[in-house]
Amino acid sequence: MGGEEPSIWMQPERSKRPSPGPQRAYSRQQVVRAAIKIADEEGLQAASMRRIAAEIGAGTMTLYQYVRNREDLMELIVDEVTGEMGLPERPSGEWRADAAAVAVAKRDLYLRHTWLATRVPGHPVWGPHSLHVQEFLLSSFDAFEMSVDELVSLTGLLNGYVESFVRAEVGWQEEARRTGVDMQEWMRRTAPYARHLVLSGRYPAFSRVLMENTSPHMEPDARFHYGLDRVLDSIEASLKPGT
Incomplete structure (x- = not known):
């Protein structure tokens, strides 16, 4: 295990690796905020290291003093925007209200930063903001008796519903942006085929x-709240009060 590289969350703000030429001080936060700005305006794929460097006026190689690779950058930007969810420090004790608050805040976040819905999730992000959301949701169920597997499955059901719903929302938005055809226009154009069916x-x-x-x-x-209520009903049916 000695050869494993440390998590981005254990790495210093700036690498000691020197870059040739005149040096100018930047920050990891500048790199992250520039990447988010580009992703919001142009899509996640546009947020390349070269493009981010141009945004902040740095050389591309300079960025590698602050971020080791694109994978680390993705963790940083996902965690940064997750901080916008604005959840309280701790749950209220009303599990249903707390779970609903997480779901609503997550959907709002995805609609503000639509690239979140287009990225392939991969491994979980363990940055401070993401961990706060996880801790808040998991501890919302402290009053109930359940195994870790049950807890993870039930919270996964909630998260899966939100992500699936918002990906469909964003999918229509992205198709309309790409083709100029929104949902209503698509339905109008396909009406003859629908009648045929x-x-x-x-x-x-x-x-x-x-x-x-x-x-x-x-x-x-x-529709979102209707489905969310059904998901919460399903979770409630599985809950058993703790001893």
Whole structure:
């Protein structure tokens, strides 16, 4: 294990590795904030080390004094924006309200920084802001008797719902940005094919959804909270008071 590189959270703010040429002091925070700005405006893929260096007026190699590689940079920027969730220091003791607060704050965060919904999650981020969210949610269930596996599964159910919902929201936004066709226009263009499917009689359940769907449709906020309440109902059914 001696050859393993330390986590970014155990590395100093600035590497001692010198860069050739005149030196100017930057900070890891500058690098992180520049990366977030680019990702917000142009998408996550645009936030390359070269592009970030240009944003802050540094040479590309200078950035490696502050961030070892792109993987570390991703951890840093995800944790930085997670701090925007603004959760209280500790849970209120009302597990349902606390879990709902996490879900709502997480969705709001993803809608502000849509690149969060487009990145492949990979390993968990263990930065201070991310750990606070984890600690808050996990300790919301302290009053109940459950194993670690049960606790992780139930909180994973909540997080999975939020991430799945918001990825669908962001997906429509990204498609509209890329193609100029939003959800309403797509539905208008596909209406002839939808009628063809209904008349074919081959998909009765799907046809019922098409024919009986109310208009206007339930707004995203209402759909999110409707689904969130069902997820919390499911979690509640699994809870057993502690001794």
